[in-house]
Amino acid sequence: MASAMFLASILFHLVVNFIYPVAPSVLRNSAVVNETTNATAAGNFLLGVGKADITGYDNTPKAVVEINFAGYADTSQIGTGLRQRIYTRAFIVANPDTPSDRFVYLVLDAQSGDTAVRNGIIEGLAALGGDYAVYNKDNVAVTGTHAHSSTGGWFNYLLPQITSLGFDHETYDALVQGSITAIQRAHTSLRPGRLSVGTGQVSDGNANRSPYAYLANPASERAQYTANTDTTMTLLKFEDTNGTALGLLNWFPVHGTSLYENNTLVTGDNKGVAATMYEDSIGIDSFVAGFSQANVGDTTPNVLGAFCEDGTACRFNDSTCNGKTQGCQGRGPFFQNMDQGAASCYEIGTRQFTAAQNIFNSDLAYLDSSTVSSFHTFVDMENYTFVSPLTNATVRTCSAALGYSFAGGTSDGAGQFDFTQGINTNDTSSPALQNPLWKIARDALHDPSPDQRACQNPKPILLDIGATTFPYQWGPNIVDIQMLRAGPLLIIVSPGEATTMTGRRWRNAVAQAAPSILGINTPTVVLGGPSNSYTHYIATEEEYSVQRYEGASTLYGPHTLEAYINLTLSYMPYLSDTADRSTIPAGPNPPINTNNSLSFITPVIVDNPAILHKFGDALKSPSTSTTYSPGSNISATFVGANPRNNLRLGGTFAAVDKQDPNTKAWSQVLDDSAWNLVYRWTRTSTILGTSEVTIYWIVGSDVESGTYRIHYYGDAKAITGQVGSFEGFTNGFAVNSG
Helix, strand or coil: CCCCHHHHHHHHHHHHHCCCCCCCCCCCCCCCCCCCCCCCCCCEEEEEEEEEECCEECCEECCCEEEEEECCCCCCCEEEEECCCCEEEEEEEECCCCCCCEEEEEEECCCCCCHHHHHHHHHHHHHHCHHHHHCCCCCEEEEECCECCEECCCCCCHHHHHHHCECCHHHHHHHHHHHHHHHHHHHHCCEEEEEEEEEEECCCCCEECCHHHHCCCCHHHHCCCCCCCCCEEEEEEEEECCCCEEEEEEECCCCECCCCCCCCEECCHHHHHHHHHHHHHHCCCCCEEEEECCCCCCEECCCCEEECCCCCECCCCCCCECCECCCCEEECCCCCCCCCCHHHHHHHHHHHHHHHHHHHCCCCEECCCCCEEEEEEEEECCCCEEECCCCCCEEECCCCCEEHHHHHECCCCECCCCCCCCCCCCCCCCHHHHCHHHHHHHHHHCCCCHHHHHHHCCCCEEECCCCCCCCCCCCCCEEEEEEEEECCEEEEECCCEECHHHHHHHHHHHHHHHHHHHCCCCCEEEEECCECCCCEEECCHHHHHHCCHHHHCECCCCCHHHHHHHHHHHHHHHHCCCCCHHHCCCCCCCCCCCCCCCECCCCCCCCCCCCCCCCCCEEECCCCCCEECCCCEEEEEEEECCHHHCCCCCCCCEEEEEECCCCCCEEEEEECCCCCEEEEEEEEECCCCEEEEEEEEECCCCCCCEEEEEEEEEEEECCCCCEEEEEEECCCEEECCC
């Protein structure tokens, strides 16, 4: 999601810094391909799970401070610290009879998948060689939880790089190398096992933030569903042949926007909360819980609705207050708390955790086939002409473009200036559409051709990103088309944010085609995304006509969804267990901009301690005369250094230690992966290179009575460039569990 700040950033940095359908060669005229059972026990697979830190990797730290966050595209949302470490979770499924038939599904605590990130992961796996040569572009899916609370700077295309001041190699390397490590851990854990699947309801886990657009879909179609969002979670359970649980992977749609635009602490948002909560509940380090995104496009975690500052509901059709988007804000379960949405985030994560736990512990259906297959190809969506699988009409897609309402934002994160949602080419009353400044700005970047305007109609084009190539490509025209299969489970890997009805149509199309194409009479179809290349949104044609945020951000015109369905069905025969997947056309290669991207991100120059102090000195400690209890918010401030010097993979910035009453020795009981231990860094002088670190511990209900201290781990950079580590401690303080 983005706001009008994108446009302001584009103008500022422009002035300052720049002035096919292909038919698969699969036997289509043969009889139905029957689902088969392998020689091994029905439903057996080779399974592996793995997890790795992407907050930082070895000597390639992913900055938690001084880098703009990805998601809201708000230039003022610069990282100041860490509430929760972020991870890549890897899930490998292979056929035990033909182990080369496998796929790996990655879930990153990040805004989305990305073209360059996926390319880096695949290149890294190829460089490992040996057993890892089996992982390639066809069977690696890179999905993001769509968290809006972790740093950006790693995108392949220019447009999303703008608010982060360009491309940051350290952040990119952390995502790539961390993901490769997660795959390595999953690979080394491969063992015979079984997969089972089940579904359940998530109680009040999402809401629709664009109900006006949803209502544009046919009433007869809407009548097939009881809600305007999907409230069902689909869960895949991984276990070995002894019945020992290895992990879980589930799909449920809810935006990673529980934490508001004013949050500047890195987290995995509500899905990061749910995943960590589940892993902690199992208590086995090797257990991995993946909470994957689904048809997330028009969903929100702000389930109480969108309201103006005076408490009245935002205007229904365009989510404005007094004609402006500013002031219209979605409310989470605990919106009253002045905590940047943290309590609401934890609650929405808990609701997903509870649903997953209920499904996991219920009677699940084992997958009754060991067939494992996948396909991937690239397709250029500029002027892709095809017969619509929904209407049978010949239609086409367009070069990528964003509409005026893209800059209007949503009730999760409002836009600025005079942009609103719902601006279409027939809107004669829109201040933004009548404002000549925006036309001048657009045309300075790229003036859309008459054909492009007609193709995108009724979207008034604000940014013609597919055709804007200076200094390099602004947005993707070449997209990933990918599906994965494990027996009767079919996974659509969506490169964009599918809306609720988009996801339903896409899944239904695949399910209806599965019996004739794959011989699967009762498939389970899920959709995961945003994945691989981030292609913004995928709205239905009817929602597109309304041109709220989701429609305005549907890049390839009103027939975008139909194109994706057409391509998915065209390549589905490759998922057959008799298909020759070596004949899958690769398609046109997208540009990889990692080595030619601009960057105006300043490095760490030097760290100095405050006068008369040394690094790690405690400037403020908890009171020794106070006995703290569960719920207490304890804080300590230290003389600090920039955390960009070392992200301490496998380590921690902050810890809580407990003293043994007999030996007086200290041992760590909490690190910065815990939600209730917050690390915040503050620059006190840019010129002098001084900074402070404040660590907050909200005492949990499970704490034991005793003496505790807060422990800070830091790394300072000298003027010579050498980085040295240091530590700081508070005095001991008492906690009584009651």
